[in-house]
Amino acid sequence: MQSARLYGQALRLTRQPQLAADAVHDAFLQVWQRASQFDPARGRAEVWLSSLLRYRAIDILRKRSRENYGLEPADEPDTGPDPLHQLVSSADGQALRRCLDELGEGQRRVVLLAFVDGLSHSELAIRLKAPLGTVKSWVRRSLLGLRRCLES
């Protein structure tokens, strides 16, 4: 997996170069510590590595926003003419894109703000100016919709 891709993800999630570097550093050390847990037959090294990185970056991000209450949430995801166009380069990406399109604008935005920009339930509530409980049920409805669509 390209290190630039991992660092790019970490930077998008943590919003600060120093925190992004910490996340990539920690994720690589975890790769070594957990190498024996990895089942090579599953052939999902890339997913494994980027997931380890995401969990680490999100952990750093959550601890950080607790320390600096009111940390500015990330900018809106890419709002170009077709921000999801990169998904069509693979079969699983195409399926996911089709299912995100089916979700509708609001629910799609929730998923992207959470996954790509690392917004928590409470940050989503602030960003979308909606009560926390409502945001939680939007997230769950989006996820159930995605699962149903991807499995059909």
Next chain:
Amino acid sequence: MSGGTSAPDDETDLLAAEYVLGTLDAADQATVGREAETDPVLEAAIRAWEDRLAPLNRLVAPVTPPPGLWPRIEASAWGGAAAARRVASAPDVERQRAATTRLIRDRNAQRRSVRLWRGAAAAGFALAAAVAGFAVLRPQAPPPPRPDLVAALLPLGQQGPIFVAQATADGALTVRPVGTPRIAPDRDLELWLLRDGETVPRPLGVLPAGGVHLAAGTVPRGGGAKILVSLEPRGGSPTGLPTGPVLYGGSI
């Protein structure tokens, strides 16, 4: 999706999904991560959601990491090996002190040899070869067929597969690729063993695309060596020493 594991109920599956999406608060996120280590149903549900959402990673533009990042990871990696060995050593104070002294010496030797191989690669080829790795030493000897030494051989700073190397207590070595190595048709990957304190690697033969299993005695008892993979002309190095860049490496 979840293979042989029973399907999660909706509540478990949604919790797994929120964990992967990353919307839980810090405490819940940590709790789910911990529980997944002992709950195979939750673990499988998390893996399934990781697979479902993974394509979203492509929406983020790659950014070149700062130049200091890989040296820092490498430094931590060697430090980690020393810490792991220190834990594994006997409680006897004198022996521990001797072991620590030896460790410091080993680590310096490791650093030197990594520099040596990096230098060799950079000098001969424009391709930057980064080597990182550290041993995962299991303090108690596990029963055979379980490996007691494991190292992941990682390419850093470039696209490529990961190799996982496992050695059993008798020194048999298995190297398996994770993913499909893409090698030019006129090239082969060759496997090397570099014992700690030595500067010349010993050839272990061409590394086939599907991986390789080498007999007992290949790896020194208790580890203390590096496994390296170099890019060579078809059929392996003509000289008995690496002639191409060292693409992958890890300590075992």
